[in-house]
Amino acid sequence: QGTSSTRFLVYTGKGRIAASAQVEHTQIYLDAHVGWHEHDPLEIFQNTKSCIQAVGDALKSKGINLQKKPLVAVGITNQRETTLAWNRKTGVPYYSAIVWDDTRTQTIAEQIGKGDQDALRDQTGLPLASYFAGTKVKWLLDNVEELQKDLADPEKKFEICFGTIDSWLIYQLTGSRGSLPNSANMGGEFCTDVTNASRWLFLDINTVRWDSTLVDAVCAPHKVPMSCLPEVCPSCHVFGVCNSDNGIPYLEKVPITAVLGDQQAALFGQTAFSPGDAKNTYGTGLFLMMNTGTKPIPSTHGCLTTIAYQIGQDKPVHYALEGSVSHSGSTIQWLRDQLQIIPSAPDSEKLATASNDGLFFVPAFAGLFAPHWRSDARACLVGLTTSHHKGHVCRAALEAAAFQTREVFESIEKDSNVKLKTLNVDGGGTANNLMMQFQADMLNVPVVKPSCMETTSMGAAFCAGLAIGVWKDVDEIKSLWAAAKTYQPQMSEDERHHNWNGWCKAVTKSLGWIDIEREAMGKGDTLDDEDFGDFEDAVEGGRSSIGYGTAAILVCSTAAAFAAGLFVGLKKKGV
Numbered sequence: 001q002g003t004s005s006t007r008f009l010v011y012t013g014k015g016r017i018a019a020s021a022q023v024e025h026t027q028i029y030l031d032a033h034v035g036w037h038e039h040d041p042l043e044i045f046q047n048t049k050s051c052i053q054a055v056g057d058a059l060k061s062k063g064i065n066l067q068k069k070p071l072v073a074v075g076i077t078n079q080r081e082t083t084l085a086w087n088r089k090t091g092v093p094y095y096s097a098i099v100w101d102d103t104r105t106q107t108i109a110e111q112i113g114k115g116d117q118d119a120l121r122d123q124t125g126l127p128l129a130s131y132f133a134g135t136k137v138k139w140l141l142d143n144v145e146e147l148q149k150d151l152a153d154p155e156k157k158f159e160i161c162f163g164t165i166d167s168w169l170i171y172q173l174t175g176s177r178g179s180l181p182n183s184a185n186m187g188g189e190f191c192t193d194v195t196n197a198s199r200w201l202f203l204d205i206n207t208v209r210w211d212s213t214l215v216d217a218v219c220a221p222h223k224v225p226m227s228c229l230p231e232v233c234p235s236c237h238v239f240g241v242c243n244s245d246n247g248i249p250y251l252e253k254v255p256i257t258a259v260l261g262d263q264q265a266a267l268f269g270q271t272a273f274s275p276g277d278a279k280n281t282y283g284t285g286l287f288l289m290m291n292t293g294t295k296p297i298p299s300t301h302g303c304l305t306t307i308a309y310q311i312g313q314d315k316p317v318h319y320a321l322e323g324s325v326s327h328s329g330s331t332i333q334w335l336r337d338q339l340q341i342i343p344s345a346p347d348s349e350k351l352a353t354a355s356n357d358g359l360f361f362v363p364a365f366a367g368l369f370a371p372h373w374r375s376d377a378r379a380c381l382v383g384l385t386t387s388h389h390k391g392h393v394c395r396a397a398l399e400a401a402a403f404q405t406r407e408v409f410e411s412i413e414k415d416s417n418v419k420l421k422t423l424n425v426d427g428g429g430t431a432n433n434l435m436m437q438f439q440a441d442m443l444n445v446p447v448v449k450p451s452c453m454e455t456t457s458m459g460a461a462f463c464a465g466l467a468i469g470v471w472k473d474v475d476e477i478k479s480l481w482a483a484a485k486t487y488q489p490q491m492s493e494d495e496r497h498h499n500w501n502g503w504c505k506a507v508t509k510s511l512g513w514i515d516i517e518r519e520a521m522g523k524g525d526t527l528d529d530e531d532f533g534d535f536e537d538a539v540e541g542g543r544s545s546i547g548y549g550t551a552a553i554l555v556c557s558t559a560a561a562f563a564a565g566l567f568v569g570l571k572k573k574g575v
Helices: 041-061 106-113 133-143 145-152 165-174 212-219 262-269 329-337 347-351 390-416 433-443 455-467 474-478 493-509 516-520 529-540 558-572
Strands: 005-011 017-024 074-078 083-087 160-164 191-193 231-233 236-241 255-261 278-282 286-293 304-310 317-325 360-362 380-382 423-426 447-450 483-487
Touching: 005 041, 005 455, 017 041, 041 165, 074 165, 074 262, 074 455, 083 133, 083 165, 106 133, 133 145, 133 160, 133 212, 145 160, 160 165, 165 191, 165 236, 165 255, 191 236, 191 255, 236 455, 255 262, 255 455, 262 278, 262 286, 262 304, 262 317, 262 455, 278 390, 278 455, 286 304, 286 390, 317 390, 329 347, 329 390, 347 390, 347 433, 360 390, 360 493, 380 493, 390 433, 390 493, 423 433, 433 447, 433 483, 433 493, 455 474
Parallel strands: 074 255, 191 231, 278 423, 423 447
Antiparallel strands: 005 017, 083 160, 236 255, 278 286, 286 317, 304 317, 360 380, 447 483
16 A cells, blocks of 8 residues: 555465556645645545455456455555554544655654654654654644544543554454444454554664653653554564455455565565665655664664564564655656646656756755755755756656665665665666666666566565465575666766765755744745845845745845745735
């Protein structure tokens, strides 16, 4: 279950796809709130049912009836950190699911740490950022009236469920149909796995348990019963059995035996089972993860210490270092949907120029994630001249993914003291040959694509099959992996150095655009006399650019900046 769509795939014992179906869901962006991003949890489950039905029908047309010869197990992999709350008794969500890249909780994250972004890092492995589920729980508690009422009720507070999408799907698949309007199923199993739990700010990364002191630190002044959080289980584990009354006949009595966050599933699907094994996924965002073994490695270079997987209750937890970047494939979607300079994502490669000609694109639409963790950053195009055109913009957007990967790549090497000699890649972005070649050039190491690019779903399938003996061990799974293509570095050291210096300079131009406290007070969407006073002070101080909320002004001189700012201000005031 991903950020943009839901998919259901059936794998054979040889690791091949027998059938699949995919349905996109609505991306809810609120016009009045820049940076807010939501999903409808009921739509997500409905799409899940539709995909399963479509796959079951497709296999039936080939002579395979899943009701007579059922699937042996189901594995779930999901977009991490996307958070919702629902009522355990009714099955009704209290509010939409708040998506992982939503920026509304930036102020909450700052307030929790009182200016110290690493205040909880020793226990959680995570910096304080809007990215993580705990800050979204706090926002729901602060803003959803019905949730507040139930939390204040001595009995109803125990009916509240907070969960990420994996917990929601497990609950739905193992539950039975609800009778109330706007409810899906009810009465299902309420649990999660260690990989998803490690993304909340509530889990002690060392004990691998929810910690009430962390919950209190994040959610204060609200008192959240620990029963509101899902049970934490190994990734490879029997989470429950699909209920015959869940509305999905093709999965009747099929056990759910694996759950992994999407990036951990991709690591599993790339068979990265040894310390030092790494992968990079180019999806909506960009996620580089390296297996570090059975001991967590604290990061001092902007990475996350997270859980990679756990195979069984009596087996050790495996940890990873991860660098998360919010915009990769979504940058190309922005070119297509917002700027409308390309008709489809593959056209970005066709249109891209042979060189960026000095143009750099920093896609900090939701701030900068790893290794910077700057929520005040915003996207920018720098180095523009009149000779640049949309082909250069496409080139710069593709190059941005490679540059951001190098930032994370180098940070993980510094944290782990392991020199990465190759980079295994997966995700939709790997279909872009220009980007993959540029990636190899900027890293100066080979970039390797696997023969099966569906590594995320394959990781969930491998983990599910391992739980019930489809594969005997990870060595057998590893034997199913094969490389399809390798990109060798071709760029000269001088050109690589020149490109890298340009990117590093461009990143500095993206910083400091947003006043987080000001936005939280609702002053980011309009310009007033105080804004113009600030603007005049900036001009007198010699600064060359300034941003107001959603307005970003690219300037060539202070005179042009003031004229542009005045125009935007008058337009907003209806003049």
